[in-house]
Amino acid sequence: MVLQNLKNFIKKKGGWIPFDSFMFECLYGNDDSYYMRKKDSLAGLPFGSSGDYVTSASLGHWMAKAYANSYARIISETRNIDKEVFTIREYGPGNGELAAKILIELFDQDILPKKYEMLEISQSFIEFQKTKITDILKQYNESLYLRANKILKWKLVEVDSEEFATNTDIEPINGLVIANEIIDSFPVKIALWQPNDEILELGIKINDEGDLEFQNRLPDDQLIEKVLHRKNQARQNGHFWTTPRMLDICPHTERWLKILMSKLNYGELILSDYGLERYELDSDHRVESNVTAFFKHTQISKLNECLKNVGGQDLTYLVDFSQLSEFFLDQHDCHFKLKSQAAWLIDSGVLDQFARNQDFLCKSHQMIEEVGNLQKLLSDNEMGQSFLFCHVFKKNSS
Ligand SMILES: C[S@@+](CC[C@H](N)C(=O)[O-])C[C@H]1O[C@@H](n2cnc3c(N)ncnc32)[C@H](O)[C@@H]1O
DSSP states (O other): OHHHHHHHHHHHTTSOEEHHHHHHIIIIISTTSTTTSOOOSGGGOSBSTTSSBOOGGGSTTHHHHHHHHHHHHHHHHOOSSOGGGEEEEEESOTTSHHHHHHHHHHHHTTOOOSEEEEEESOHHHHHHHHHHHHHHHHHHOHHHHHHHHHHEEEEEOOOBTTTBOOOOSSOOEEEEEEEESOGGGSOOEEEEEOTTSOOEEEEEEEOTTSOEEEEEEOOOHHHHHHHHHHHHHHHHTTOOOOSOEEEEEOSSHHHHHHHHHHTEEEEEEEEEEEEEOHHHHTSTTOOSOOOEEEETTEEEOOGGGGGSSTTTSEEEOOEEHHHHHHHHHTOSSEEEEEEEHHHHHHHTTHHHHHHHOOGGGOSHHHHHHHHHHHHHHHOTTTTTTTEEEEEEEEOOOO
């Protein structure tokens, strides 16, 4: 169904669409697109062992502990603002596990927020999250479950192909904003830089056999400007491009961040994703696009393979963290720290908590599982260095 709609869309657009439009259609544009299709069971979800990939949110309680530590710090450092009005806002809450675990941590510290708001683009994900959170909280503590019912709020975010997800219809908050592995699912453009030829943009057409195929076209000035900006930066970093190379450029990130920040009066924003800074992304040896597909825990790195299994597999890319840094450097009312996941978790105090407070690991099998999760989150070979955290601190303007 997604494939047929996609082909109709390509025809309607004159026979060619840029890669970001293709990605949008696969993941969001149709009722049965990857992130929009109905899921009435765990098996229908992309996350988890029965899905296509596992995110850090599901690897034990460590991420929740670290986020809860940030929240606790915001509250303890805040004198002028009424602490009762603090909110946690989570973008794309996945299977809901992270929210449930954060609420458990905050309940234990007796600092539950006034509101925990989930911004979600899929109605069927919302239904799933409600069930999952209920299960986790009821099992933990009935009174937490009852309190959480009053705290948790969901908001459905509309997506469209032009603006993607603008999220303008939300209240400004004081508190903590979480966006774990969100930006890597934004539709991305792919540009082709060539040493002695014009810059091109990768797009999709339907070939004579009726299959999807890549075709390059001349891009608009905005994309050319972004490619040239990165080429100049690469040169300053000592990387001289000599062979053709592809660059993934997300046209939505900056606008999304702008709106997100305008809806945070005071507090912290924690953006985490798998990605790199440009000194690595744009180095001499990295010439391919970093767009890949994930299906049943297998990463499919060949770009051509991304055109198959339309709507049935996840499409994602390495987030350009220098784009985030450039954005936040331009903001006058905040500062930020960029760290690897391992550094962020350690700085958040999870190792101290592990050493100090092992009561939640009382059963030995649980202990083994939690230690394994922590190793995965911290290890260089797993997620420790491949995931980055951009931790933004917004000042109180009043
Ligand atoms: C890779 S999953 C991560 C889910 C979850 N945060 C986790 O870490 O397990 C990306 C999620 O982001 C959602 N998403 C993408 N763009 C979004 C937006 N602008 N606002 C809210 N959610 C968004 C997708 O629907 C998808 O559920």
